[in-house]
Amino acid sequence: MKQTTFASLAFERKKKQTRRERFLGVMEKVVPWAALLAAIAPHYPTTGRRGRPPMPLATMLRIFFMQQWYTLSDRAMEDALYEIESMRRFAGLALTDDAMPDETTILKFRHLLEKHGLTGQMMNIINDTLEERGLLLKGGTMVDATIIHAPPSTKNRDKQRDPEMHQTKKGNQWYFGMKIHVGADVNSGLVHTVSVTPANASDISQLPELVREDDRALFGDKGYVNNQLKRLARKAGLFWGVSLKASKAHPLTEADKRFNHKMSSIRARVEHVFRVIKRQFGYTKVRYKGIAKNAAQVFSLIGLTNLYLARRALMS
Template sequence: MAQLGLGLDLSTKRTRKREFLEEMRRVVPWSNLIALIEPHYPKGKTGRPPFPVATMLQIHFMQQWFGLSDPAMEEALYDVPLYRDFAGLDGGMTRLPDESTILRFRHLLEAHGLAVQMLAVVNEILSGKGLMLKAGSVVDATLISAPSSTKNASGTRDPEMHQTRKGNQWYFGMKAHIGVDAESGLVHTVIGTAANVHDINAAEALLHGQEADVYADAGYQGIEKRC
Protein backbone atom coordinates (compact mmCIF):
# COMPACT_ATOMS: atom_id res chain seq x y z
CA MET A 1 0.00 0.00 0.00
CA ALA A 2 1.36 3.43 -0.93
CA GLN A 3 1.87 5.80 1.97
CA LEU A 4 -0.27 8.94 2.00
CA GLY A 5 1.55 12.25 1.81
CA LEU A 6 1.04 14.48 4.83
CA GLY A 7 1.53 17.74 2.97
CA LEU A 8 4.14 18.93 5.49
CA ASP A 9 6.17 22.09 4.91
CA LEU A 10 9.41 21.06 6.59
CA SER A 11 10.92 24.53 6.20
CA THR A 12 8.60 26.05 8.82
CA LYS A 13 9.69 23.97 11.83
CA ARG A 14 11.67 26.16 14.25
CA THR A 15 14.36 23.65 15.17
CA ARG A 16 17.20 24.63 17.47
CA LYS A 17 19.70 24.21 14.64
CA ARG A 18 17.68 26.46 12.34
CA GLU A 19 17.35 29.13 15.03
CA PHE A 20 21.07 28.90 15.78
CA LEU A 21 22.05 29.42 12.13
CA GLU A 22 19.62 32.29 11.74
CA GLU A 23 21.13 33.93 14.82
CA MET A 24 24.65 33.42 13.45
CA ARG A 25 23.59 34.95 10.14
CA ARG A 26 22.55 38.07 12.08
CA VAL A 27 25.37 38.46 14.59
CA VAL A 28 28.54 37.35 12.76
CA PRO A 29 30.21 40.36 11.05
CA TRP A 30 30.31 38.60 7.69
CA SER A 31 31.24 41.62 5.58
CA ASN A 32 34.24 42.42 7.82
CA LEU A 33 35.51 38.84 7.68
CA ILE A 34 34.99 38.51 3.93
CA ALA A 35 37.00 41.72 3.42
CA LEU A 36 39.96 40.06 5.20
CA ILE A 37 39.83 36.99 2.95
CA GLU A 38 39.11 38.49 -0.47
CA PRO A 39 42.65 39.82 -1.18
CA HIS A 40 43.99 36.26 -0.81
CA TYR A 41 41.15 34.40 -2.52
CA PRO A 42 41.73 32.93 -6.02
CA LYS A 43 40.13 34.95 -8.79
CA GLY A 44 39.36 31.93 -11.00
CA LYS A 45 40.54 33.39 -14.30
CA THR A 46 40.95 29.88 -15.73
CA GLY A 47 38.94 26.72 -15.18
CA ARG A 48 35.75 26.55 -13.17
CA PRO A 49 34.86 29.75 -11.27
CA PRO A 50 35.47 29.52 -7.52
CA PHE A 51 32.61 29.53 -5.07
CA PRO A 52 31.91 32.91 -3.44
CA VAL A 53 34.03 33.77 -0.41
CA ALA A 54 30.85 34.11 1.67
CA THR A 55 29.78 30.57 0.78
CA MET A 56 33.12 29.02 1.70
CA LEU A 57 33.36 31.03 4.94
CA GLN A 58 29.87 29.97 6.00
CA ILE A 59 30.69 26.35 5.25
CA HIS A 60 33.93 26.67 7.24
CA PHE A 61 32.04 28.06 10.22
CA MET A 62 29.43 25.28 10.06
CA GLN A 63 32.27 22.77 10.16
CA GLN A 64 33.51 24.28 13.40
CA TRP A 65 30.06 24.71 14.97
CA PHE A 66 28.91 21.16 14.25
CA GLY A 67 32.26 19.33 14.44
CA LEU A 68 32.26 18.03 10.85
CA SER A 69 35.27 16.70 8.95
CA ASP A 70 35.81 17.73 5.33
CA PRO A 71 34.12 14.58 3.90
CA ALA A 72 31.29 14.86 6.45
CA MET A 73 30.76 18.52 5.55
CA GLU A 74 30.54 17.66 1.85
CA GLU A 75 27.95 14.95 2.56
CA ALA A 76 25.99 17.28 4.85
CA LEU A 77 25.69 19.83 2.04
CA TYR A 78 24.04 17.15 -0.08
CA ASP A 79 21.87 15.77 2.73
CA VAL A 80 20.80 18.86 4.70
CA PRO A 81 18.89 21.62 2.87
CA LEU A 82 19.29 23.90 5.89
CA TYR A 83 23.09 23.85 5.46
CA ARG A 84 22.85 24.61 1.75
CA ASP A 85 20.50 27.49 2.47
CA PHE A 86 22.86 28.96 5.09
CA ALA A 87 25.76 28.78 2.63
CA GLY A 88 23.73 30.32 -0.20
CA LEU A 89 23.91 27.19 -2.34
CA ASP A 90 20.23 26.75 -3.24
CA GLY A 91 19.95 29.50 -5.84
CA GLY A 92 20.63 27.89 -9.21
CA MET A 93 23.93 26.22 -8.26
CA THR A 94 24.98 23.38 -10.60
CA ARG A 95 27.55 21.92 -8.18
CA LEU A 96 28.44 21.85 -4.50
CA PRO A 97 31.86 22.28 -2.85
CA ASP A 98 33.58 18.91 -2.44
CA GLU A 99 35.87 17.94 0.42
CA SER A 100 39.00 19.05 -1.48
CA THR A 101 37.53 22.53 -2.04
CA ILE A 102 36.63 22.75 1.66
CA LEU A 103 40.16 21.64 2.63
CA ARG A 104 41.82 24.17 0.29
CA PHE A 105 39.80 26.99 1.83
CA ARG A 106 40.94 26.02 5.33
CA HIS A 107 44.55 25.86 4.14
CA LEU A 108 44.12 29.33 2.61
CA LEU A 109 43.06 30.68 6.00
CA GLU A 110 46.00 28.94 7.67
CA ALA A 111 48.59 30.06 5.11
CA HIS A 112 47.75 33.75 5.59
CA GLY A 113 46.99 33.67 9.32
CA LEU A 114 43.43 34.76 8.61
CA ALA A 115 41.78 32.84 11.45
CA VAL A 116 43.71 34.89 14.00
CA GLN A 117 42.79 38.10 12.17
CA MET A 118 39.12 37.14 12.04
CA LEU A 119 39.07 36.42 15.77
CA ALA A 120 40.67 39.82 16.39
CA VAL A 121 37.95 41.54 14.33
CA VAL A 122 35.18 39.77 16.23
CA ASN A 123 36.76 40.51 19.61
CA GLU A 124 37.19 44.18 18.72
CA ILE A 125 33.49 44.43 17.92
CA LEU A 126 32.52 42.60 21.12
CA SER A 127 34.79 44.80 23.24
CA GLY A 128 33.36 47.91 21.61
CA LYS A 129 29.89 46.81 22.65
CA GLY A 130 31.03 46.07 26.21
CA LEU A 131 30.43 42.33 25.85
CA MET A 132 34.01 41.28 26.64
CA LEU A 133 35.15 42.71 29.97
CA LYS A 134 38.75 41.37 30.11
CA ALA A 135 38.77 41.25 33.91
CA GLY A 136 39.74 37.57 33.98
CA SER A 137 40.57 34.67 31.68
CA VAL A 138 39.98 30.94 31.74
CA VAL A 139 42.66 28.90 29.93
CA ASP A 140 42.29 25.33 28.73
CA ALA A 141 43.34 22.95 25.95
CA THR A 142 41.58 20.27 23.94
CA LEU A 143 42.92 17.48 21.73
CA ILE A 144 41.87 17.33 18.08
CA SER A 145 42.40 13.94 16.47
CA ALA A 146 43.90 13.53 13.00
CA PRO A 147 44.13 10.42 10.77
CA SER A 148 47.13 8.37 11.91
CA SER A 149 47.10 6.11 8.86
CA THR A 150 49.81 6.41 6.17
CA LYS A 151 47.52 4.85 3.58
CA ASN A 152 47.07 8.05 1.62
CA ALA A 153 48.43 9.62 -1.56
CA SER A 154 51.75 10.66 0.00
CA GLY A 155 52.11 7.56 2.19
CA THR A 156 53.01 9.72 5.20
CA ARG A 157 51.39 11.19 8.27
CA ASP A 158 50.85 14.92 8.58
CA PRO A 159 54.27 16.16 9.83
CA GLU A 160 52.63 18.85 11.99
CA MET A 161 50.67 16.27 13.98
CA HIS A 162 52.14 14.26 16.83
CA GLN A 163 51.22 11.57 19.32
CA THR A 164 50.50 12.21 22.97
CA ARG A 165 49.14 10.33 25.95
CA LYS A 166 46.24 11.41 28.15
CA GLY A 167 45.59 9.05 31.02
CA ASN A 168 45.87 5.57 29.54
CA GLN A 169 44.80 6.65 26.05
CA TRP A 170 47.08 7.62 23.17
CA TYR A 171 46.05 10.31 20.70
CA PHE A 172 47.48 11.46 17.36
CA GLY A 173 46.74 14.95 16.13
CA MET A 174 46.95 18.52 17.39
CA LYS A 175 45.93 20.54 20.40
CA ALA A 176 43.85 23.71 20.54
CA HIS A 177 44.84 26.04 23.40
CA ILE A 178 42.05 28.45 24.24
CA GLY A 179 41.77 31.64 26.29
CA VAL A 180 38.22 32.62 27.31
CA ASP A 181 36.85 35.76 28.92
CA ALA A 182 35.80 34.62 32.38
CA GLU A 183 32.80 36.92 32.64
CA SER A 184 31.16 36.45 29.24
CA GLY A 185 32.51 33.04 28.18
CA LEU A 186 33.66 34.51 24.85
CA VAL A 187 36.86 33.19 23.29
CA HIS A 188 39.59 35.81 22.90
CA THR A 189 42.61 33.66 21.94
CA VAL A 190 43.10 30.34 20.14
CA ILE A 191 46.49 28.74 19.42
CA GLY A 192 47.05 25.45 17.60
CA THR A 193 50.04 23.22 18.36
CA ALA A 194 51.03 19.60 17.93
CA ALA A 195 49.30 17.33 20.43
CA ASN A 196 52.50 16.63 22.38
CA VAL A 197 53.00 20.29 23.39
CA HIS A 198 52.27 20.59 27.11
CA ASP A 199 49.38 22.89 28.06
CA ILE A 200 51.57 25.03 30.27
CA ASN A 201 53.96 25.88 27.42
CA ALA A 202 51.21 27.77 25.58
CA ALA A 203 49.57 29.30 28.66
CA GLU A 204 51.27 32.70 28.61
CA ALA A 205 50.27 33.30 24.98
CA LEU A 206 46.60 32.75 25.93
CA LEU A 207 46.56 35.81 28.22
CA HIS A 208 45.84 39.27 26.82
CA GLY A 209 47.64 40.97 29.73
CA GLN A 210 44.73 42.88 31.25
CA GLU A 211 43.50 40.10 33.55
CA ALA A 212 43.07 40.56 37.28
CA ASP A 213 42.47 36.80 37.64
CA VAL A 214 43.34 33.68 35.64
CA TYR A 215 41.51 30.36 36.04
CA ALA A 216 42.94 26.99 34.98
CA ASP A 217 42.80 23.30 35.89
CA ALA A 218 45.52 21.16 37.48
CA GLY A 219 47.31 20.76 34.16
CA TYR A 220 48.57 24.33 34.54
CA GLN A 221 50.22 23.94 37.93
CA GLY A 222 53.43 25.98 37.96
CA ILE A 223 52.14 28.53 35.44
CA GLU A 224 53.08 31.39 37.78
CA LYS A 225 56.75 30.47 37.31
CA ARG A 226 56.54 30.95 33.56
CA CYS A 227 54.35 34.05 33.21
Protein backbone atom coordinates in the same frame (compact mmCIF):
# COMPACT_ATOMS: atom_id res chain seq x y z
CA MET B 1 14.41 36.75 -8.55
CA LYS B 2 14.96 33.03 -8.26
CA GLN B 3 12.43 30.58 -9.57
CA THR B 4 10.10 29.11 -6.95
CA THR B 5 9.89 25.32 -7.12
CA PHE B 6 7.45 22.84 -5.62
CA ALA B 7 10.23 21.64 -3.31
CA SER B 8 10.88 25.15 -1.96
CA LEU B 9 7.16 25.77 -1.46
CA ALA B 10 6.82 22.50 0.44
CA PHE B 11 9.83 23.45 2.57
CA GLU B 12 8.30 26.83 3.48
CA ARG B 13 4.94 25.30 4.39
CA LYS B 14 6.22 22.48 6.58
CA LYS B 15 4.83 22.50 10.11
CA LYS B 16 8.02 22.21 12.13
CA GLN B 17 11.31 24.12 12.08
CA THR B 18 14.25 21.78 12.61
CA ARG B 19 17.10 22.33 15.04
CA ARG B 20 19.44 22.91 12.09
CA GLU B 21 17.20 25.67 10.77
CA ARG B 22 16.97 27.33 14.17
CA PHE B 23 20.74 27.12 14.66
CA LEU B 24 21.53 28.54 11.22
CA GLY B 25 18.96 31.28 11.75
CA VAL B 26 20.69 32.34 14.97
CA MET B 27 24.19 32.25 13.48
CA GLU B 28 22.96 34.25 10.49
CA LYS B 29 22.19 37.08 12.90
CA VAL B 30 25.25 36.98 15.15
CA VAL B 31 28.14 36.48 12.69
CA PRO B 32 29.78 39.83 11.72
CA TRP B 33 29.57 39.05 8.00
CA ALA B 34 30.59 42.43 6.63
CA ALA B 35 33.84 42.64 8.62
CA LEU B 36 34.81 39.04 7.84
CA LEU B 37 34.14 39.41 4.11
CA ALA B 38 36.15 42.65 4.01
CA ALA B 39 39.17 40.82 5.49
CA ILE B 40 39.02 37.98 2.93
CA ALA B 41 38.07 40.00 -0.17
CA PRO B 42 41.60 41.30 -1.00
CA HIS B 43 42.83 37.69 -1.28
CA TYR B 44 39.83 36.24 -3.11
CA PRO B 45 40.22 35.69 -6.90
CA THR B 46 38.20 37.84 -9.28
CA THR B 47 38.04 35.23 -12.04
CA GLY B 48 37.28 31.53 -11.90
CA ARG B 49 37.90 28.64 -14.25
CA ARG B 50 38.44 29.63 -17.89
CA GLY B 51 37.68 33.27 -17.12
CA ARG B 52 34.26 32.60 -15.64
CA PRO B 53 33.28 34.49 -12.46
CA PRO B 54 34.10 32.61 -9.23
CA MET B 55 31.53 31.56 -6.66
CA PRO B 56 30.36 34.53 -4.54
CA LEU B 57 32.66 35.07 -1.57
CA ALA B 58 29.73 35.27 0.86
CA THR B 59 28.53 31.86 -0.31
CA MET B 60 31.95 30.26 0.13
CA LEU B 61 32.39 31.71 3.63
CA ARG B 62 28.99 30.40 4.70
CA ILE B 63 29.85 26.98 3.30
CA PHE B 64 33.17 27.02 5.18
CA PHE B 65 31.37 27.84 8.43
CA MET B 66 28.85 25.03 7.92
CA GLN B 67 31.77 22.64 7.49
CA GLN B 68 33.00 23.66 10.96
CA TRP B 69 29.60 23.49 12.60
CA TYR B 70 28.70 20.05 11.22
CA THR B 71 32.17 18.41 10.90
CA LEU B 72 31.85 17.93 7.14
CA SER B 73 34.63 17.07 4.72
CA ASP B 74 34.80 18.85 1.37
CA ARG B 75 33.01 15.99 -0.38
CA ALA B 76 30.40 15.65 2.37
CA MET B 77 29.76 19.40 2.20
CA GLU B 78 29.14 19.21 -1.55
CA ASP B 79 26.68 16.36 -1.02
CA ALA B 80 24.91 18.26 1.78
CA LEU B 81 24.32 21.24 -0.52
CA TYR B 82 22.48 18.97 -2.95
CA GLU B 83 20.54 17.14 -0.24
CA ILE B 84 19.65 19.67 2.48
CA GLU B 85 17.47 22.66 1.66
CA SER B 86 18.24 24.58 4.87
CA MET B 87 21.96 24.49 4.11
CA ARG B 88 21.41 25.67 0.54
CA ARG B 89 19.31 28.57 1.78
CA PHE B 90 21.93 29.55 4.37
CA ALA B 91 24.56 29.58 1.60
CA GLY B 92 22.27 31.64 -0.65
CA LEU B 93 21.92 28.91 -3.27
CA ALA B 94 18.92 27.57 -5.16
CA LEU B 95 19.01 24.06 -6.61
CA THR B 96 17.31 25.00 -9.87
CA ASP B 97 19.01 28.35 -10.53
CA ASP B 98 22.56 28.14 -9.16
CA ALA B 99 25.59 25.99 -9.82
CA MET B 100 26.63 24.13 -6.67
CA PRO B 101 30.31 24.42 -5.73
CA ASP B 102 32.07 21.08 -6.05
CA GLU B 103 34.48 19.63 -3.50
CA THR B 104 37.50 21.06 -5.35
CA THR B 105 36.10 24.60 -5.13
CA ILE B 106 35.43 24.11 -1.43
CA LEU B 107 38.94 22.72 -0.94
CA LYS B 108 40.56 25.67 -2.74
CA PHE B 109 38.70 28.17 -0.57
CA ARG B 110 39.94 26.43 2.58
CA HIS B 111 43.50 26.46 1.20
CA LEU B 112 43.13 30.18 0.49
CA LEU B 113 42.22 30.84 4.13
CA GLU B 114 45.14 28.71 5.33
CA LYS B 115 47.68 30.29 2.98
CA HIS B 116 46.98 33.86 4.09
CA GLY B 117 46.36 33.11 7.78
CA LEU B 118 42.79 34.36 7.46
CA THR B 119 41.18 32.09 10.06
CA GLY B 120 43.28 33.72 12.77
CA GLN B 121 42.24 37.13 11.45
CA MET B 122 38.60 36.05 11.50
CA MET B 123 38.89 34.99 15.14
CA ASN B 124 40.37 38.39 16.00
CA ILE B 125 37.60 40.20 14.10
CA ILE B 126 34.96 38.23 15.98
CA ASN B 127 36.65 39.02 19.30
CA ASP B 128 36.86 42.72 18.39
CA THR B 129 33.10 42.64 17.72
CA LEU B 130 32.46 41.00 21.08
CA GLU B 131 34.69 43.53 22.82
CA GLU B 132 32.83 46.43 21.20
CA ARG B 133 29.58 44.97 22.53
CA GLY B 134 31.05 44.76 26.04
CA LEU B 135 31.01 40.94 26.04
CA LEU B 136 34.78 40.31 26.07
CA LEU B 137 36.24 42.14 29.04
CA LYS B 138 39.73 42.52 30.45
CA GLY B 139 41.10 41.97 33.92
CA GLY B 140 41.36 38.21 34.42
CA THR B 141 42.17 35.06 32.46
CA MET B 142 41.33 31.38 32.86
CA VAL B 143 43.73 28.96 31.16
CA ASP B 144 43.12 25.37 30.14
CA ALA B 145 44.04 22.83 27.47
CA THR B 146 42.44 19.85 25.77
CA ILE B 147 43.79 17.02 23.60
CA ILE B 148 42.48 16.45 20.07
CA HIS B 149 43.16 12.95 18.79
CA ALA B 150 45.04 12.13 15.59
CA PRO B 151 44.97 8.76 13.77
CA PRO B 152 47.71 6.58 15.34
CA SER B 153 47.63 4.02 12.53
CA THR B 154 50.64 3.52 10.23
CA LYS B 155 48.54 1.80 7.56
CA ASN B 156 48.90 4.61 5.07
CA ARG B 157 50.99 5.54 2.03
CA ASP B 158 53.92 6.80 4.14
CA LYS B 159 53.80 3.88 6.60
CA GLN B 160 54.08 6.28 9.54
CA ARG B 161 52.06 8.48 11.87
CA ASP B 162 51.88 12.23 11.43
CA PRO B 163 55.39 13.37 12.48
CA GLU B 164 54.05 16.68 13.84
CA MET B 165 51.70 14.94 16.26
CA HIS B 166 52.96 13.32 19.45
CA GLN B 167 51.75 11.11 22.23
CA THR B 168 51.30 12.02 25.87
CA LYS B 169 50.15 10.30 29.02
CA LYS B 170 47.21 11.60 31.03
CA GLY B 171 46.56 9.59 34.13
CA ASN B 172 47.10 5.98 33.07
CA GLN B 173 45.98 6.56 29.47
CA TRP B 174 48.15 7.39 26.45
CA TYR B 175 46.88 9.82 23.80
CA PHE B 176 48.24 10.69 20.36
CA GLY B 177 47.48 13.99 18.67
CA MET B 178 47.70 17.71 19.35
CA LYS B 179 46.71 20.03 22.16
CA ILE B 180 44.61 23.21 22.12
CA HIS B 181 45.61 25.79 24.77
CA VAL B 182 43.19 28.63 25.48
CA GLY B 183 43.12 31.77 27.56
CA ALA B 184 39.54 32.80 28.34
CA ASP B 185 38.01 35.92 29.86
CA VAL B 186 37.17 35.23 33.49
CA ASN B 187 33.96 37.29 33.28
CA SER B 188 32.34 35.89 30.13
CA GLY B 189 34.20 32.62 29.52
CA LEU B 190 34.96 33.70 25.94
CA VAL B 191 38.39 32.83 24.51
CA HIS B 192 40.76 35.70 23.74
CA THR B 193 44.00 33.77 23.00
CA VAL B 194 44.72 30.35 21.46
CA SER B 195 47.82 28.28 20.81
CA VAL B 196 48.08 24.83 19.21
CA THR B 197 50.92 22.41 19.97
CA PRO B 198 51.70 18.69 19.77
CA ALA B 199 50.04 16.75 22.59
CA ASN B 200 53.28 16.28 24.51
CA ALA B 201 53.75 20.03 25.10
CA SER B 202 53.16 20.83 28.77
CA ASP B 203 50.33 23.14 29.74
CA ILE B 204 52.66 25.41 31.67
CA SER B 205 54.89 25.96 28.60
CA GLN B 206 52.09 27.92 26.89
CA LEU B 207 51.04 29.98 29.91
CA PRO B 208 53.04 33.14 28.98
CA GLU B 209 51.34 33.14 25.56
CA LEU B 210 47.83 33.02 27.04
CA VAL B 211 47.96 35.80 29.63
CA ARG B 212 47.23 39.39 28.57
CA GLU B 213 49.42 42.27 29.68
CA ASP B 214 46.61 44.01 31.56
CA ASP B 215 45.36 40.89 33.40
CA ARG B 216 45.16 41.15 37.15
CA ALA B 217 44.11 37.57 37.93
CA LEU B 218 44.99 34.12 36.59
CA PHE B 219 43.08 30.88 37.16
CA GLY B 220 44.15 27.39 36.15
CA ASP B 221 44.21 23.75 37.19
CA LYS B 222 47.12 21.80 38.71
CA GLY B 223 48.83 21.52 35.33
CA TYR B 224 49.91 25.16 35.71
CA VAL B 225 51.63 24.81 39.09
CA ASN B 226 55.00 26.54 38.94
CA ASN B 227 56.54 28.22 41.96
CA GLN B 228 58.84 30.47 39.94
CA LEU B 229 56.00 31.84 37.80
CA LYS B 230 53.89 32.16 40.94
CA ARG B 231 56.46 34.41 42.57
CA LEU B 232 56.86 36.50 39.40
CA ALA B 233 53.08 36.87 39.07
CA ARG B 234 52.64 38.03 42.64
CA LYS B 235 55.54 40.44 42.26
CA ALA B 236 53.76 41.93 39.24
CA GLY B 237 50.53 42.28 41.21
CA LEU B 238 48.78 39.35 39.49
CA PHE B 239 46.45 37.22 41.61
CA TRP B 240 47.61 33.59 41.26
CA GLY B 241 44.48 31.42 41.26
CA VAL B 242 46.12 28.14 40.21
CA SER B 243 44.94 25.08 42.13
CA LEU B 244 47.37 23.73 44.71
CA LYS B 245 48.96 20.32 44.15
CA ALA B 246 49.50 17.80 46.93
CA SER B 247 52.67 15.79 47.41
CA LYS B 248 53.68 12.95 49.72
CA ALA B 249 55.71 15.33 51.84
CA HIS B 250 53.07 18.10 51.81
CA PRO B 251 49.46 16.85 51.69
CA LEU B 252 46.72 19.42 51.22
CA THR B 253 45.30 21.00 54.34
CA GLU B 254 41.60 21.78 54.74
CA ALA B 255 42.34 25.41 53.90
CA ASP B 256 44.13 24.28 50.73
CA LYS B 257 41.13 22.16 49.73
CA ARG B 258 38.76 25.09 50.27
CA PHE B 259 41.03 27.27 48.12
CA ASN B 260 41.07 24.65 45.33
CA HIS B 261 37.29 24.31 45.46
CA LYS B 262 36.81 28.05 45.18
CA MET B 263 39.29 28.36 42.28
CA SER B 264 37.66 25.43 40.48
CA SER B 265 34.24 27.05 40.72
CA ILE B 266 35.65 30.19 39.05
CA ARG B 267 37.56 28.52 36.19
CA ALA B 268 34.82 25.98 35.42
CA ARG B 269 33.45 28.28 32.70
CA VAL B 270 36.46 27.67 30.49
CA GLU B 271 35.28 24.07 30.08
CA HIS B 272 32.19 25.33 28.24
CA VAL B 273 34.43 26.25 25.29
CA PHE B 274 35.67 22.68 24.92
CA ARG B 275 32.16 21.30 25.34
CA VAL B 276 30.92 23.36 22.40
CA ILE B 277 33.91 22.47 20.19
CA LYS B 278 33.79 18.74 20.95
CA ARG B 279 30.10 18.04 21.55
CA GLN B 280 28.21 20.81 19.74
CA PHE B 281 30.53 21.03 16.71
CA GLY B 282 31.87 17.45 16.92
CA TYR B 283 35.57 18.33 16.69
CA THR B 284 37.22 15.41 18.52
CA LYS B 285 39.73 14.25 15.89
CA VAL B 286 42.06 16.15 13.57
CA ARG B 287 41.04 16.18 9.91
CA TYR B 288 44.36 17.16 8.30
CA LYS B 289 48.05 16.36 8.54
CA GLY B 290 50.37 18.77 10.30
CA ILE B 291 49.90 21.34 13.05
CA ALA B 292 49.50 24.39 10.77
CA LYS B 293 46.47 23.11 8.81
CA ASN B 294 44.71 21.92 11.96
CA ALA B 295 45.56 25.13 13.83
CA ALA B 296 43.88 27.12 11.06
CA GLN B 297 40.71 25.11 11.63
CA VAL B 298 40.99 25.55 15.41
CA PHE B 299 41.14 29.35 15.09
CA SER B 300 37.91 29.38 13.08
CA LEU B 301 36.26 26.98 15.54
CA ILE B 302 37.23 29.15 18.51
CA GLY B 303 35.81 32.27 16.86
CA LEU B 304 32.55 30.48 16.03
CA THR B 305 32.41 29.03 19.54
CA ASN B 306 32.68 32.53 21.04
CA LEU B 307 29.77 33.64 18.85
CA TYR B 308 27.72 30.62 19.89
CA LEU B 309 28.36 31.19 23.60
CA ALA B 310 27.50 34.89 23.28
CA ARG B 311 24.56 34.42 20.90
CA ARG B 312 21.82 35.42 23.34
CA ALA B 313 23.59 38.62 24.38
CA LEU B 314 24.33 39.47 20.73
CA MET B 315 20.69 39.02 19.73
CA SER B 316 19.24 40.97 22.65
